[in-house]
Amino acid sequence: MTTSGRLAMLALADARFPGGGHVHSGGLEEATHRGVVTRPEELREFLFGRLHGTGELAAVFAAAATHSAAGGAGRQYWLRFDAELDARTPSPAQRDASRAQGRGTARAGRVAWPSSALDELLAATARPHHATVLGVLLGGSGNGTPRDAAAVAAYLALSGSASAAVRLLGLDPFAANAAVTELGPELDRVAERAADTVGDDPADLPAPSAPALDLLAEAHQRHHREEVRLFAS
Amino acid sequence: MRAEHDHGHNHPVNFDPTVAEPDPFEPASAGDRPLRIGLGGPVGSGKTALTAALCRTLGAEIELGVVTNDIYTTEDADFLIKAGVLDADRIEAVQTGACPHTAIRDDITANLDAVERLQQRHPGVRLVLVESGGDNLTAVFSRGLADAQVFVVDVAGGDKVPRKGGPGVTTADLLVINKIDLAERVGADMEVMLSDAHRMRGELPVIAQSLTDTPRAPEVAAWVRQRLAAGAPAR
Numbered sequence A: 001m002t003t004s005g006r007l008a009m010l011a012l013a014d015a016r017f018p019g020g021g022h023v024h025s026g027g028l029e030e031a032t033h034r035g036v037v038t039r040p041e042e043l044r045e046f047l048f049g050r051l052h053g054t055g056e057l058a059a060v061f062a063a064a065a066t067h068s069a070a071g072g073a074g075r076q077y078w079l080r081f082d083a084e085l086d087a088r089t090p091s092p093a094q095r096d097a098s099r100a101q102g103r104g105t106a107r108a109g110r111v112a113w114p115s116s117a118l119d120e121l122l123a124a125t126a127r128p129h130h131a132t133v134l135g136v137l138l139g140g141s142g143n144g145t146p147r148d149a150a151a152v153a154a155y156l157a158l159s160g161s162a163s164a165a166v167r168l169l170g171l172d173p174f175a176a177n178a179a180v181t182e183l184g185p186e187l188d189r190v191a192e193r194a195a196d197t198v199g200d201d202p203a204d205l206p207a208p209s210a211p212a213l214d215l216l217a218e219a220h221q222r223h224h225r226e227e228v229r230l231f232a233s
Numbered sequence B: 001m002r003a004e005h006d007h008g009h010n011h012p013v014n015f016d017p018t019v020a021e022p023d024p025f026e027p028a029s030a031g032d033r034p035l036r037i038g039l040g041g042p043v044g045s046g047k048t049a050l051t052a053a054l055c056r057t058l059g060a061e062i063e064l065g066v067v068t069n070d071i072y073t074t075e076d077a078d079f080l081i082k083a084g085v086l087d088a089d090r091i092e093a094v095q096t097g098a099c100p101h102t103a104i105r106d107d108i109t110a111n112l113d114a115v116e117r118l119q120q121r122h123p124g125v126r127l128v129l130v131e132s133g134g135d136n137l138t139a140v141f142s143r144g145l146a147d148a149q150v151f152v153v154d155v156a157g158g159d160k161v162p163r164k165g166g167p168g169v170t171t172a173d174l175l176v177i178n179k180i181d182l183a184e185r186v187g188a189d190m191e192v193m194l195s196d197a198h199r200m201r202g203e204l205p206v207i208a209q210s211l212t213d214t215p216r217a218p219e220v221a222a223w224v225r226q227r228l229a230a231g232a233p234a235r
């Protein structure tokens, strides 16, 4: 991995990256309202589900996007890629949350790592999915590998929810942080598996899912209309 | 302490928080997009009341929109709609993930998205007022979001607030000391407040007002008109 690749990877995974991630809890806010997550042990369980549902899907598509961006994929490819990720994200609320973060990450990433690959993607869709943008930034001038992209995407699926748990429940931040880092070996395996699928046609990429997270995302949006939620997802 | 420059001389840099200097950075904005003015300040100081007053006064002169960053509710947006100063579709509410200062300063994504949605619905909008969630004295708007910012404090918070300083009081383009009609009741010395404010802010303007006595906020509206006339500088 080149030096710039490592820095791009770290910057994209940093909670301070200004791509709009801090307003998304990944279903954690809804889970706290239902009393499903109240303690660090439950947060750990929740994060395990995040990693193998949303996280793994994001890892697969981020890795594939890195590979395709480096290979000079064009508009038609990105449209198909986008549709395939949509098809694997059954909750409209989650699709919207992913596109909102994709757009925010592209806005910030365009300044940090401009590339023709990113322009090509944004010409195909102005609001790409989050995982796609992460992959294209790293596959473009971010100089990262598919595995880096997969790891960043999987990590962000955890860190956002963990940070939301601290803000919503006042959880001990050390415990919340440890709940994330304990998943390290698990996250490595997810990233490795994701990197193994690059080069497959988008239609043939894996489709991991977590129906409970889909339902939480939908419930979150419904409740926001009634009693207001702090987070956008 | 001195800051190095590449044009051959140094500028003094002062880290004394009581010494005010205008923000040294060029505001970033484009000629063809609306001017974005941020309204920040502590909880309950009168940001929404001022936003409503500005909508009332300037609404007839110019097309405007409002973005609210309420912490927990849609109170601010609801108030503006009920007050009848703005159509509901000219107001966008942002969810701040329990961190209102992050949403206006460190990561402005959600606010920029909200401004874009307003512009898409109303391509003619020329002024967007962004009200921050009620926050602390250090919460200021990023220059990437606000072309100019107003910091609103009130006399009820005590006459010590201006001399406490913080970036809101010292660097905002305009400091508004609100609710002066209450000064006597809360034992706030207006002379102290104003002289502290001027001492902390140097050349930067300060307006003391009461929205109860002057519900159309004429002085602040005049300041906004000046900003509009100066235009949104090209990015």
Ligand SMILES: Nc1nc2c(ncn2[C@@H]2O[C@H](COP(=O)(O)OP(=O)(O)OP(=O)(O)O)[C@@H](O)[C@H]2O)c(=O)[nH]1
Binding pocket: B042, B043, B044, B045, B046, B047, B048, B049, B050, B076, B133, B134, B135, B178, B179, B180, B181, B182, B209, B210, B211, B212, B213
């Ligand atoms: N007496 C008096 N009351 C005022 C004045 N301006 C605002 N208020 C009142 O102060 C209260 C708070 O005003 P808001 O405009 O909601 O304050 P805010 O800064 O938007 O509050 P948050 O959004 O909750 O941080 C309301 O009850 C207003 O009617 C004023 O000049 N004088």
Ligand SMILES: [Mg+2]
Binding pocket: B047, B048, B049, B076, B131
């Ligand atoms: Mg308000």
